[in-house]
Amino acid sequence: MPPPLRSDGQVTYKDGTKPSVDQMAQDISAFLTWTAEPRLENRHRTGLASVIFLLFVTILAYLAYQNIWHGPTSRAVRRTGVLDPENMAKRDAANAEAGMDSA
16 A cells, blocks of 8 residues: 655645644644544633642631641640649749758
């Protein structure tokens, strides 16, 4: 069987593209790709919109989580434990009563 694309100039392009064998082969492969999946571009656009939406919703959910579970009251520094002034005063008083030096 002879090659289907034999020589340059078999096709005339309206935009002035040079009709070479390589250009015609690229056009044929682009057409065959399109015929295999004609809705591919629509799926890509829909997929991109879905990813952007999911990213936005994820950010909103994270911010809501932070606001509900880690609100301003839980972010405040509380003085508790050993460094609490009341506990330190009680400890110092107990040490003084027992006759121990507070170091």
